[in-house]
Amino acid sequence: MSEYGEYPGGEKFEPWQDHEWPEHCSVPATYIGEIGERELAAMSGGNVEGFLEEHDAAPTGDPITLDMVPPQAPAEGETWESTIHHFRCTNCGWDLLLWDAS
Numbered sequence: 001m002s003e004y005g006e007y008p009g010g011e012k013f014e015p016w017q018d019h020e021w022p023e024h025c026s027v028p029a030t031y032i033g034e035i036g037e038r039e040l041a042a043m044s045g046g047n048v049e050g051f052l053e054e055h056d057a058a059p060t061g062d063p064i065t066l067d068m069v070p071p072q073a074p075a076e077g078e079t080w081e082s083t084i085h086h087f088r089c090t091n092c093g094w095d096l097l098l099w100d101a102s
């Protein structure tokens with residue numbers, strides 16, 4: 001069991017770095033998976049940069065910019081050196097984005 005196994009979806013979460021588990025509405029968010037620019041474009045209605053800023057799970061850190069975002073969710077066996085982990089609030093459904101890099 002990974003160190004994140006106690007969180008919703010945590011068994012799928014395999015980050016490069018150690019991260020605080022994102023919370024929203026004072027509850028741990030559910031991990032959905034890795035996403036890239038293609039998925040973010042669909043989720044944001046085209047305003048990817050605004051979406052990255054608004055949904056940053058760690059807003060006190062460096063902002064997530066487009067050059068940190070991979071082109072798309074990784075295919076099976078594919079890894080991105082710089083990637084975006086997608087979480088969703090377990091309570092209200094708000095999307096949370098966590099940047100992670102090797």
Ligand SMILES: [Zn+2]
Pocket residue numbers: 024025089090091092093094
């Ligand atoms: Zn919420």
